[in-house]
Amino acid sequence: MFEVENITYLKNDWITYVFLVILLILSVLKILFNDRLINTTTFFLSKKNVFSYFNKEKQLFFNLFQVLFFIVQFLTFSLLLYFLNEFSQFNTVYSSLKLFFIIAISVIIYFSFRFLLGLFLAYIFDLNSVHKKITFSKINYFNILTLCILPFLVFTAYSQNLNDLPLKITFSIFIFLLIVRYTLFLANNKKLIINNLFYFILYLCALEIVPFVIILKLII
Template sequence: MLREVISNDWFTVFLVLGLSFIVLCKFLFASRFNDFVTVIGNSKYLKIYARDQKFIDGFDALLFLNLIISVSIFLYLAYTSLVNPSEFDLTQFFKLIFGIGVLFLIKVLLERLIGSIFEIDSLIDSYLFQKTTYKNYTGFILLPINCLLIYTISPTKHVIYACFILIVLINLLGFISTFKNHQKLLLNNLFYFILYLCALEIGPYLILFKLIKDFNA
């Protein structure tokens, strides 16, 4: 028997919307999508499609839309399960989606601006492609996880923390892959690399944490 969850109908709408973006992505980019789903443990996707990346990429855009929906649902579930149990608020949920989407987009644009200023566009483009790939893969994995948390598994503290660890591991793999590919260059500019991590990798997530903390403010 399915577990009763407040506002399952709204969650279902957003889950179907996220699934629609993934299905459309597979329909329009079948070969690339098949390579994408095996990106963990297989560098084929990164090697092939890094050469063909564009500033606005339809494949990544569709997966990005699913990403912000899936991340928003997961964070909403985590917040209402662990911090402040409450009724589903559609307005607050839209604010969360908007905040996460804007945060991710601003972060990417700032990184591209830095690449242009320091004339390292090719390095930044390669880095962003790999990072975006693993972030989109996180959204891809979160879709079925959200389904389980909403309809089957109770989102207890241990379950939520286990999901957070899985998300961190996926993105850590992406970071390690990027570091290995550009190890020499990064070590030669270690100070700037650490400055970058603090400003554009750690900083935005502190902002996201603040956004979630003040969610009901």
């Protein structure tokens, strides 16, 4: 039994390196953007401080803070999908590391497709300012969601003796936070949404449903 556990840990050493990369990036964010990081961690409770950056930054989505946080996001989300695959055995063809790379690339494609499609829809309907505000809000909600789920992912990765319980807890918390994120997003932007209802419905279908189906097809 001891030898089997050792083999499993050695096989999944790359997971530790992924967590170290995430920790390193968060440390850089802490050093370079301490106030912004603190404001991000309270975004579920108060969006005022984070939205103060909305008018300050010339590059809302391609500044250093958001780019670094995007790396943390896609690594975290890729790990979650990887653990879900390990639990459900959707794909057993590839080695663990190769499968993680496939998932990570799929996640990058997913986020990139959503962003580019959002820009296209905003351009077609001449709603660039609305799109920027909606996207800025959703990105920052996802930033705090990522920070919240990270400790549970670590717990999942190193609690193998508890079988699938840590993953169930992690995934349940992720779904709960996702619901909170969408609820707060709708509540805090209801006036904006009502005034642009057709665009928002199209935005919801094209950027939330279709890309999710595509990434499932790429992984499963």
